[in-house]
Amino acid sequence: MSRFRLAAITVPFLLVVLVPAFGIERFPPPDFSNHAVPVTTTPAAQPRGIDWIDVSVLVAGLGVASWLSLKQRSRRGIFILSLVCLAYFGFWRRGCVCAIGSIQNVTLGIADPSYAVPIAVIAMFTLPLAVALVWGRSFCSSVCPHGALQDLVLVKPLKVPSCLDEILRVLPWIHLALAVLLAATGTLFLTCKFDPFVGIFRMAGPRTMLIAGGGILLVSIFVGRPYCRYLCPYGALLGTAARFAKWRPTVTPDSCTQCRLCESACPYGALNPPMPEKHGLERIASGRRRIVMIALMLPVAALLFGWIGGKIGIASLPLHPNGNLAALILQQEQGSISGTMPNELTAYRQHGTDRLAVISQTSALETRFLFLGRCIGAAFGLVLSLKLARIFFPSPSSDYVTDQGRCVSCARCFSACPYELLRRGIPVQIPQKGGSHD
Amino acid sequence: MSEKNSDNNTPATLDSPPVPGRRTFLRAAAWGGGILGLGGLAGYAAKRFSGGQPARTATPPLGDEFTYDVSRFQKSDPALIRYEEVTRFPCGLERGRNITASADGSIWVAGTGGIRKLSNEGKLLLTIEIDEPVYSVVIRKTGEILAGMAGKISVLDGSGNETAIWSDYPDNFLPTSISLVGDRIFVADAGNRVVLKLDASGNKTGIIGERDLARNIAGFMVPSPYFCVRMAPDGLLRVTNPGEHRIEAYTFEGDLEAGWGKSSFAVEGFCGCCNPVSFDIFPDGSFVTCEKGLPRVKLYDPEGNFTGLVAGPDAFPEYLKAANAGTPHSLGSGIYAAIDPTGRVLVLDAVGGTVRIMKPKD
Amino acid sequence: MAEPSSSINRRELLKSTARALGLLGVGSGAGLLSAREKKSDTRWQINPDLCIQCGRCATECVLKVSAVKCTHSFGVCGYCKLCTGYFEPEPINLDEGAENQLCPTGAIKRTFIEDPYYEYNIINDLCVGCGKCVKGCNMFGNGSLYLQVHQDRCLNCNTCAIAIACPAQAFVRVPVGKPYLLRGKGGAHK
Numbered sequence: 006m007s008r009f010r011l012a013a014i015t016v017p018f019l020l021v022v023l024v025p026a027f028g029i030e031r032f033p034p035p036d037f038s039n040h041a042v043p044v045t046t047t048p049a050a051q052p053r054g055i056d057w058i059d060v061s062v063l064v065a066g067l068g069v070a071s072w073l074s075l076k077q078r079s080r081r082g083i084f085i086l087s088l089v090c091l092a093y094f095g096f097w098r099r100g101c102v103c104a105i106g107s108i109q110n111v112t113l114g115i116a117d118p119s120y121a122v123p124i125a126v127i128a129m130f131t132l133p134l135a136v137a138l139v140w141g142r143s144f145c146s147s148v149c150p151h152g153a154l155q156d157l158v159l160v161k162p163l164k165v166p167s168c169l170d171e172i173l174r175v176l177p178w179i180h181l182a183l184a185v186l187l188a189a190t191g192t193l194f195l196t197c198k199f200d201p202f203v204g205i206f207r208m209a210g211p212r213t214m215l216i217a218g219g220g221i222l223l224v225s226i227f228v229g230r231p232y233c234r235y236l237c238p239y240g241a242l243l244g245t246a247a248r249f250a251k252w253r254p255t256v257t258p259d260s261c262t263q264c265r266l267c268e269s270a271c272p273y274g275a276l277n278p279p280m281p282e283k284h285g286l287e288r289i290a291s292g293r294r295r296i297v298m299i300a301l302m303l304p305v306a307a308l309l310f311g312w313i314g315g316k317i318g319i320a321s322l323p324l325h326p327n328g329n330l331a332a333l334i335l336q337q338e339q340g341s342i343s344g345t346m347p348n349e350l351t352a353y354r355q356h357g358t359d360r361l362a363v364i365s366q367t368s369a370l371e372t373r374f375l376f377l378g379r380c381i382g383a384a385f386g387l388v389l390s391l392k393l394a395r396i397f398f399p400s401p402s403s404d405y406v407t408d409q410g411r412c413v414s415c416a417r418c419f420s421a422c423p424y425e426l427l428r429r430g431i432p433v434q435i436p437q438k439g440g441s442h443d
Numbered sequence: 444m445s446e447k448n449s450d451n452n453t454p455a456t457l458d459s460p461p462v463p464g465r466r467t468f469l470r471a472a473a474w475g476g477g478i479l480g481l482g483g484l485a486g487y488a489a490k491r492f493s494g495g496q497p498a499r500t501a502t503p504p505l506g507d508e509f510t511y512d513v514s515r516f517q518k519s520d521p522a523l524i525r526y527e528e529v530t531r532f533p534c535g536l537e538r539g540r541n542i543t544a545s546a547d548g549s550i551w552v553a554g555t556g557g558i559r560k561l562s563n564e565g566k567l568l569l570t571i572e573i574d575e576p577v578y579s580v581v582i583r584k585t586g587e588i589l590a591g592m593a594g595k596i597s598v599l600d601g602s603g604n605e606t607a608i609w610s611d612y613p614d615n616f617l618p619t620s621i622s623l624v625g626d627r628i629f630v631a632d633a634g635n636r637v638v639l640k641l642d643a644s645g646n647k648t649g650i651i652g653e654r655d656l657a658r659n660i661a662g663f664m665v666p667s668p669y670f671c672v673r674m675a676p677d678g679l680l681r682v683t684n685p686g687e688h689r690i691e692a693y694t695f696e697g698d699l700e701a702g703w704g705k706s707s708f709a710v711e712g713f714c715g716c717c718n719p720v721s722f723d724i725f726p727d728g729s730f731v732t733c734e735k736g737l738p739r740v741k742l743y744d745p746e747g748n749f750t751g752l753v754a755g756p757d758a759f760p761e762y763l764k765a766a767n768a769g770t771p772h773s774l775g776s777g778i779y780a781a782i783d784p785t786g787r788v789l790v791l792d793a794v795g796g797t798v799r800i801m802k803p804k805d
Numbered sequence: 806m807a808e809p810s811s812s813i814n815r816r817e818l819l820k821s822t823a824r825a826l827g828l829l830g831v832g833s834g835a836g837l838l839s840a841r842e843k844k845s846d847t848r849w850q851i852n853p854d855l856c857i858q859c860g861r862c863a864t865e866c867v868l869k870v871s872a873v874k875c876t877h878s879f880g881v882c883g884y885c886k887l888c889t890g891y892f893e894p895e896p897i898n899l900d901e902g903a904e905n906q907l908c909p910t911g912a913i914k915r916t917f918i919e920d921p922y923y924e925y926n927i928i929n930d931l932c933v934g935c936g937k938c939v940k941g942c943n944m945f946g947n948g949s950l951y952l953q954v955h956q957d958r959c960l961n962c963n964t965c966a967i968a969i970a971c972p973a974q975a976f977v978r979v980p981v982g983k984p985y986l987l988r989g990k991g992g993a994h995k
Contacts, residue, residue, distance in 0.1 A: 034879070034880055034881075034882060034883075034884065035883075035884050035922055037918060037919060037922065038919060039919075040918045040919065040924075042879050042880055043879045043924075043926075044879070045876065045877060045878050045879055045880070045987060045989075047876065047953065047955070047956075047984075047985045047987070048955050048956055048957035048958075049956060049957065049984075050848050050956035050957075050961075050981050050984045051956070051957075051961070051981075056846070099960060101960065101961075101962055101963055102963050106963045106964075109963070109964075110963065111834075111838065114838050114841070115838070118841075121841040122838050122839075122841070123846060123847075124839050127835050127838050127839055128835075130835075131831050131832070131834070131835040134827075134831050135828055135831050135832070138824050138827045138828055138831070139824070139828075193964060193969050194963055194964035197962065197963050197964040198964065198966075198969070204867070207867060207868075207960065209867055209868050209869050210867045211867070211966075246827060248820075249820050249821075249823045249824040249827060250824070251820075251821070251824065326974050347972070348857065348859040348861075348972035348973075349972040349973075351857055351859075351972070352855070352857045352859075352972045352973035352974075355857055355973075356855065356973065
């Protein structure tokens with residue numbers, strides 16, 4: 006939460022209230038003849054240092070996950086690591102602070118100079134991203150407790166139709182955009198408020214959160230990782246970072262016979278069919294079309310979504326406590342509040358805050374919301390155009406390969422590939438090219 | 444395991460890549476974009492127009508047994524109000540702590556920032572800047588000003604220059620009220636919960652109100668720095684005993700003669716845990732008292748029977764009825780009353796820093 | 806196959822560059838953010854001077870029993886017989902009868918010290934953090950009762966649900982070394 010704005014309103018008032026408060030130390034309690042005034046005791050806070058254990062476990066987990074998915078190629082290893090990380094990050098540390106939420110802390114840290122992001126949180130934000138840039142989404146495979154939970158309850162994965170899948174994959178970017186907007190303005194941490202699993206980790210929470218969490222978990226039994234694929238904002242970032250990874254999980258080191266067994270083994274739709282590379286003139290033409298498409302779409306998308314973003318920014322103003330208060334003050338002055346006075350107005354009247362200060366703070370806030378909304382909207386438009394471009398101009402490959410952005414390194418596809426099994430010394434029948442076999 | 448090409452896209456071969464059919468995709472994209480857009484707009488429209496304020500709360504509120512409600516006491520019966528407001532003006536201090544009227548009719552206010560002298564119309568006649576808060580002020584016949592501060596009493600001349608400091612007092616000395624009786628000075632020391640009797644030069648000559656069970660004096664109960672002493676026309680001192688909700692009568696030697704007052708939220712009694720915070724006495728011996736918590740200025744006859752209101756809680760602003768307003772944590776934030784030589788009642792709103800002049804209704 | 810390999814090389818080069826830039830950006834961003842003024846290990850706390858005792862502390866906490874509890878500053882208390890934080894506004898008798906008590910869960914213990922003083926203690930396990938006694942004490946009394954987040958129960962969520970709901974914006978982040986904003990002597994107020 007951004008406190009410096011609050012301080013700008015209340016510090017002048019508090020100075021008036023608290024400056025004479027020093028006098029309270031000169032007003033003594035009664036003089037008892039034989040009773041000592043007790044000292045107010047307060048329970049101490051959790052000791053420091055626990056954050057560093059978290060970072061160490063994170064580093065170890067990322068290392069082991071990368072090694073397991075890229076070198077050992079072991080599904081069992083990933084499974085065991087998922088259990089360990091779910092137990093530690095999920096149930097022991099109660100899922101907070103997590104890497105997904107760290108986006109908000111980092112955003113607030115950038116936007117508000119008075120907020121110091123804890124180092125452990127910075128580590129939780131940057132380390133999985135750094136690993137994704139080099140080794141792919143090892144974090145998602147087994148270290149993230151949310152992913153681990155969904156992965157572990159997956160029983161019968163259904164295939165999501167690709168057009169629906171494409172559209173749903175836009176949602177994490179919308180979530181990211183909103184989370185960044187609300188965090189940067191100091192309104193609230195959206196991801197935390199709507200995190201479905203943290204209620205399960207804490208074994209406590211508002212009823213709606215627990216029901217939503219249970220619901221998504223039920224869906225996870227049949228649809229692989231719905232939160233990861235369609236809602237997680239950090240997944241969106243990791244997916245983008247993983248596109249530049251030097252190493253990524255490959256199904257088979259040998260050549261692919263296109264039997265498609267791996268494609269059906271992947272519950273997350275992260276196996277891409279081969280894309281023949283274009284040659285010569287067709288290649289140049291295709292390349293030119295791609296550039297033209299991006300050049301046309303990008304400005305249009307950026308402008309359109311920038312405009313929408315600005316509108317959403319303004320609409321989000323009442324979510325901010327100051328914006329909310331200003332809206333209530335104006336409503337009261339217009340006489341449109343009926344019934345009991347809202348608590349926010351009671352607090353405002355009791356604090357004796359200057360009305361003009363609240364209104365002017367809010368208009369400064371409005372400008373900020375508008376500006377940020379537009380920028381974030383434009384960025385969203387940019388991302389959307391690049392995604393579309395990738396759909397129409399996919400990267401070439403000769404084999405079935407893991408999708409760099411979507412593969413979460415869960416290691417399920419390895420043991421589906423018959424060549425992989427052969428490599429491991431398990432005698433199998435090699436299916437014929439084209440996909441027919443028994 | 445047999446593979447089915449169940450999606451309507453072209454099957455995978457090396458010659459024709461299984462890109463989703465362009466038409467399919469565009470149709471899907473249009474649908475999807477439409478749905479997303481509608482959903483987003485619907486969500487924000489709902490938030491925008493749903494009774495105005497989006498709830499930042501996630502759970503329903505507590506039941507009635509968890510609410511503290513004194514609103515029924517905050518309304519005053521108009522039939523009881525005997526006074527009306529003549530005028531109101533700022534007192535010139537950021538926070539007031541006491542008010543008094545001098546014999547020439549001018550109004551003196553003490554508080555954080557020092558002392559201010561005001562005329563009946565609110566014109567600032569004299570400004571005395573003092574760094575520490577001043578808890579009480581009286582004007583001697585000679586024109587000298589006695590300013591009570593923590594640990595000492597400062598003697599100032601008529602223009603506000605300090606001529607003497609009296610500080611030979613016990614620890615925790617906090618003079619919240621000073622009363623002049625001829626040459627004698629009576630100081631209500633809230634810190635030590637006694638009334639000190641001083642001579643004309645500030646030397647301590649006696650203590651009134653120390654706990655003395657042999658004389659049936661239980662002592663003053665002063666839980667907060669509101670402690671007031673006044674001289675009554677019947678020759679006895681009147682001192683508040685806020686913790687017991689009484690005003691007690693003492694001789695100059697400290698004998699407890701009488702007392703009145705009862706604990707009650709109703710208009711006849713004194714509310715809360717420590718009231719009245721301030722009072723003054725009319726020439727005929729009747730009282731005007733001030734309370735905090737339920738800010739009320741009330742009238743009592745010389746025997747302590749309730750006779751009416753000067754101003755009830757509804758005449759005072761919200762912040763005086765709020766929690767945190769009347770606590771000594773924001774020291775001296777109640778209301779104080781003084782009677783001016785013409786019989787009008789001066790009421791100081793110490794938090795808002797305004798003085799009201801009230802005169803009897805015709 | 807010169808053409809494809811050079812194009813693959815170009816793509817790989819672009820990818821490597823992007824990767825390097827990404828790593829650089831992430832690393833320097835992390836470094837810049839970490840270099841801030843060190844007050845980063847914080848906990849949530851209530852500023853008692855802003856609190857209006859709305860009751861949301863008891864309902865909004867993600868825990869079943871709220872981590873917010875009433876705290877008593879004994880040095881500020883007046884030890885009154887008629888404690889307005891303990892007794893209902895119009896008690897029948899000034900005794901410990903449940904019908905006279907303000908606290909709906911009976912979490913305040915009243916002990917006689919000497920005439921006319923009584924001591925009041927909060928039983929933490931019974932207190933739900935509703936703030937009813939706080940309101941009574943602050944409106945009429947010395948303000949020695951006030952709500953504070955108890956750090957042994959608080960989970961220190963990244964975003965405190967009560968902080969979001971607080972109508973008075975009374976929640977602040979405090980350093981973990983001094984996680985209470987107490988009133989009176991020895992209290993840490995800004």
